Amino acid sequence: MSYASMGVDFADLDRDGHLDFITVEMLSLDHSWHLRQSSPTQPLSRIPGRHETREEMARNCLYQNRGDGTYAELGFFAGVAASDWSWTPVFLDVDLDGYEDLLVSNGHLHDVNSRDVSEANARLKAQQPNAQANLGDYPPLNSPKRAFRNKGQMRFEEVSDAWAFNSRAIAHGMALIDFDHDGDMDVVMNAVNSAPLIYRNDSTAPRVAVRLKGKTPNTQGIGARIRVLGGAVPVQEQEILAGGYYLSGSEPMRSFAVGSSPKDLTIEVRWRSGAKSVLTNVVPGQAYEIDETFASTGSPQIAQTPTPVSWFEPLTSSLAVSHLQTPHNDFAAQPLLPRKLSQLGPGVCAWDFNDDGHDDLAVAGGAGQPVTVRLNDGRGGFAPVRGELPALPDDGTCIAAWTEADGTPALVVGVANHRVRDDARSAAQSWKFSQGSPVPALASQRRYPGLFRAGRCPGRWLSRTFRWGCIQDDSLSRTRVFSSVSAHGYPVSARRGTERFVEDG
Ligand SMILES: [Ca+2]
Ligand SMILES: [Ca+2]
Ligand SMILES: [Ca+2]
Ligand SMILES: [Ca+2]
Numbered sequence: 001m002s003y004a005s006m007g008v009d010f011a012d013l014d015r016d017g018h019l020d021f022i023t024v025e026m027l028s029l030d031h032s033w034h035l036r037q038s039s040p041t042q043p044l045s046r047i048p049g050r051h052e053t054r055e056e057m058a059r060n061c062l063y064q065n066r067g068d069g070t071y072a073e074l075g076f077f078a079g080v081a082a083s084d085w086s087w088t089p090v091f092l093d094v095d096l097d098g099y100e101d102l103l104v105s106n107g108h109l110h111d112v113n114s115r116d117v118s119e120a121n122a123r124l125k126a127q128q129p130n131a132q133a134n135l136g137d138y139p140p141l142n143s144p145k146r147a148f149r150n151k152g153q154m155r156f157e158e159v160s161d162a163w164a165f166n167s168r169a170i171a172h173g174m175a176l177i178d179f180d181h182d183g184d185m186d187v188v189m190n191a192v193n194s195a196p197l198i199y200r201n202d203s204t205a206p207r208v209a210v211r212l213k214g215k216t217p218n219t220q221g222i223g224a225r226i227r228v229l230g231g232a233v234p235v236q237e238q239e240i241l242a243g244g245y246y247l248s249g250s251e252p253m254r255s256f257a258v259g260s261s262p263k264d265l266t267i268e269v270r271w272r273s274g275a276k277s278v279l280t281n282v283v284p285g286q287a288y289e290i291d292e293t294f295a296s297t298g299s300p301q302i303a304q305t306p307t308p309v310s311w312f313e314p315l316t317s318s319l320a321v322s323h324l325q326t327p328h329n330d331f332a333a334q335p336l337l338p339r340k341l342s343q344l345g346p347g348v349c350a351w352d353f354n355d356d357g358h359d360d361l362a363v364a365g366g367a368g369q370p371v372t373v374r375l376n377d378g379r380g381g382f383a384p385v386r387g388e389l390p391a392l393p394d395d396g397t398c399i400a401a402w403t404e405a406d407g408t409p410a411l412v413v414g415v416a417n418h419r420v421r422d423d424a425r426s427a428a429q430s431w432k433f434s435q436g437s438p439v440p441a442l443a444s445q446r447r448y449p450g451l452f453r454a455g456r457c458p459g460r461w462l463s464r465t466f467r468w469g470c471i472q473d474d475s476l477s478r479t480r481v482f483s484s485v486s487a488h489g490y491p492v493s494a495r496r497g498t499e500r501f502v503e504d505g
Contacts, residue, residue, distance in 0.1 A: 003039060003056040007246050011091035011100040014154055015233050018065035022075075024086035024104060026113060027059040028143065029158065034082070037113040038335060046343055047325075055339060060086065064154055068306060079156045084143035085111075088174040088246040092185055094163065096205035096257040098232030099150040105189050105246070106145060107170035110138035142168040145189070145197075167197050173248035183209040183287055184255050190247075205232075206258035209287040210267060212240060218272060220252040221292065227268040228282075232259030258284040274298035319361065319382050324369035328419055342395060342418060351401035353385070353409045354436030360385075364396025364413050371396060371413050371429075375436060387437040392429070394419050409433040410441065 002023040010021040028034045039058045047053045059081045063071035075081035083089075083104040091100035111117075112135070121133040147165040148156040160166040169191035176185040180200060184207055187199040208228065212221025222242045229235055236256050243249040258265065265282040267290065275295035279288065328342040346364035353360045358376040365371055370389040374382035397414035404410055412430040417423070431438040 001054055001056055002061045003058050006086050007088045009089045009091050009245075012065075012237060013091070013100055013150060014064065014152070015099065015235065016065075016067065017235070017237075018067045020063060020065050020071075020154075022060060022062045022080065022089050022091075022102070024060045024083060024089045025058055026085040027082040028084050029082045029146065030084070030143070033084075033143075036116055037111065038115055039113060046340070057339070060089075062154075068308070074154055078154050079158065080148050083146040083148075085113075085141050086146075087172040088248065090174050090176065090187075090245060092176060092187070093150075093236075093255070093257055094147070094201060094203060095149065096184060096203045096207050096232070096255070097150075098236060098257040098259065099152055101150045102146075102148040102156060103165065103174065103187060104146040104148075105171040105174045106143050107168070107192075108141040109170060109192060110135050111141040112138050114138055140170070142170065144168055145171060165199060167191070169194055169197055171197060173246050175245060175248040176250040178209065178251060178253060178255070181287075183207045183285070185250075185253070206260065206262070206284045207255050208258055208265070208267070208282055208284055209253055209255050210269075211253045211287065211289045212269065213289055213291045213293075214271065215273070215292045221269070221271065222252065223272040225270045226254050226256075227270075228256040229266040229268065230262050230264045232257035253287075269295070271295055313380075315380055315382070318380065319374055320384075321361075321363050321372050321374065323363075324366040326367050326419075328367075330418065333418070342416075344397075346396050347399035347414070349399045349401050349411075351403075351409060351411070353401070353411070353433045353438075355407070355409070362399055362401060362411055364399040365392050366396065367392060367394045367416075367419055369396075371399070371411070371431075373411075373438065385436060385438060387439075389431065389438055390429075393422070393425060404432075411438070 002025040004025055005023040006026070007024050008021060010019045012018060013020045026037070026039070028037060046055050057075075060075050060083060061073050062075045062078045062080050064074050065071055080102060084106040085108045086104045086106045088105045090103045092103055093099060094101045094103070117138050121137060124131045125133070144160050144166040146158065147160045147163045149159045149163075150156055170193075171189040171191050174187060174189045176187060178184065179186045179198070184201040184203055186201050187197075189197040191197050208231075210226050210228075212224055212226075213219065214221035214224065220242075221240050223240065225237060225239045227235060227237045238254045238256070240252050240254065241250065242252075262284060264280070265284065267279040267282050267288060269277040269290050271277070271292050273292070275292060275298050277290050277292070277295040279290060282288070323346060325343060330337055330340045330342050346366065348361065348363050350359040350361055352358060353362070353373060354375055356378075358378040360376045361374045361382065363372045368391050370391050373385040373389070375385055376382055392413070392415055395416040395418075397416050399411070399413045401409060401411045410430060410432045412428050414428050415426070417425065417427065430441040432441050433439070
C-alpha cells in the first residue's frame with residue numbers, strides 16, 4: 001500500500017470486467033530528485049496476514065483485480081510506480097483506444113522530503129541549538145504533470161511530453177469536462193499561485209458520449225454504470241461519480257471509444273435503482289442523453305462474493321510449525337532498499353529423511369529459531385523428528401536436501417547475515433540424518449556436492465546467502481542449468497544422485 005495514498009482512482013484497465021485501482025504517492029520519476037528525496041517515516045513492522053500493518057511503500061501502487069476478491073500489486077510492472085509528489089490520479093481514455101490511460105496532478109510548494117535541506121538544518125541545529133528550521137528553506141517542487149498511456153495487459157508508457165501534458169505548475173485538483181463539446185473529456189487543474197491549467201483533448205478517434213438524466217433526486221445518475229458494447233473493445237464500462245478526486249468533481253458525462261469498425265454498437269445503463277436502459281443501433285460521433293424514466297424496472301444489484309472452491313484440506317495444525325519473526329529495521333542499514341528483506345519467510349523443502357518412502361518436510365526458521373523437520377506418516381500426519389536442531393543465529397533463508405552416495409540424507413540451510421553482521425560466521429549449516437534423526441555435519445564431513453551462494457544486495461550490507469543456485473553436473477547432462485532458489489524457499493528440484501552444487505569462494 002502507498003504510504004501516504006494521496007489519491008485513488010478506479011477503472012477496468014485490462015477490460016476483464018473487474019475494477020482495478022491505483023493509489024499515488026510521492027516517488028519521483030526524475031533520477032536526481034529520486035536520490036535526494038526520502039520520507040523520514042520509520043517503517044512499520046509487518047505482521048503477515050494483518051492488513052493494518054501491511055508494508056507501506058513510498059511509491060504508487062497499482063492493483064489488478066484478480067476477480068476472486070484478491071488483488072495483485074503491479075506498480076513497477078505496469079510502469080506507473082512514480083509520478084512525483086502526486087495528488088490526483090485520473091483514469092481517462094485520452095486517445096480513445098478503449099483502454100483508460102492515467103493522468104496525475106503533482107507538485108508542492110516546498111519539497112519537504114529533500115534530505116539535503118533536512119541535513120543542512122540538522123547541521124545548523126547542532127551548531128546553533130536555538131536555530132529554527134524554516135519551511136522556506138525547502139525549494140519548490142515543480143515537477144511536470146504526468147501522463148501514462150495504457151498499452152494493454154497492465155503495461156503503461158510515460159507520455160507526458162508526447163501528449164504535452166507536462167506543465168510544471170503546482171497542481172492538486174483535477175477534473176474532466178467536455179469544454180468544446182466534441183464528445184471527449186478535456187482536463188482542468190488548479191495551479192497554485194497562477195492561472196488554472198486547461199488541456200483540450202485533441203484525439204480524433206471515433207467516440208460516443210453519454211449523459212444521464214436520472215429520476216429525482218439523483219438527477220445526474222450518480223452511481224449508474226454505463227456499458228458500451230461493440231466499440232473499440234468488446235465491452236467498456238464506466239461509472240458516473242460525484243466528486244471523488246482531490247477537492248474536485250467532474251462533469252457527469254462519460255466518453256467511450258467506438259473504434260474504426262463498430263459492430264452492433266449498444267449502450268446499456270444499470271441505474272442505482274436497479275432499472276436498466278438499453279440503447280441499440282448507436283451512431284458514432286453522437287452524444288446521447290439517456291432518461292431513467294424510460295428504463296425497465298429492476299432490483300438493485302447486490303454484489304455476489306464468489307464462493308471459493310476448496311481443492312485442498314488444510315493440514316497446518318498437524319504440522320505444528322510456527323515461524324518466529326523478530327522485528328528488524330532493514331532500512332536503518334540500507335535506506336535504498338525498495339522493501340524489507342528480513343520478512344520474506346523461511347525456505348521449505350520436502351525430502352525423505354528417514355527413507356520410509358514418504359517425503360518429509362523441513363522448514364528453515366527465523367533468527368533464534370531452529371530448523372523444523374516433520375516426518376510424514378503417509379496418512380496426513382506429521383511427527384517431530386527425534387533429536388534437536390540448534391537455533392539459527394540469523395534468519396534461515398534457503399533450504400535444500402539430498403541423499404548422499406552412501407544413502408544418508410543430508411540437509412543444508414542458508415543463514416542470512418543482516419541482523420548482526422558476522423562475516424566470520426558460516427553462511428550455511430548442515431546436518432546428516434541417521435535413522436531419521438539429525439546429526440550435525442562436521443566441517444570435515446561436509447561433502448556438499450558443491451554449494452553456490454550469493455548475496456542479495458550489492459556491497460556488504462546484506463551480503464551472503466540470500467540466493468542459491470544449482471548447477472547440474474556437466475558429465476551427466478552436458479549442459480549447465482542454473483536454477484535460482486529464492487529466499488521464499490522454492491526447493492531445489494533435482495533427481496536423486498544427479499544434483500551437483502558449486503560453492504563460491
Ligand atoms: Ca480489470
Ligand atoms: Ca487509451
Ligand atoms: Ca472535448
Ligand atoms: Ca519419510
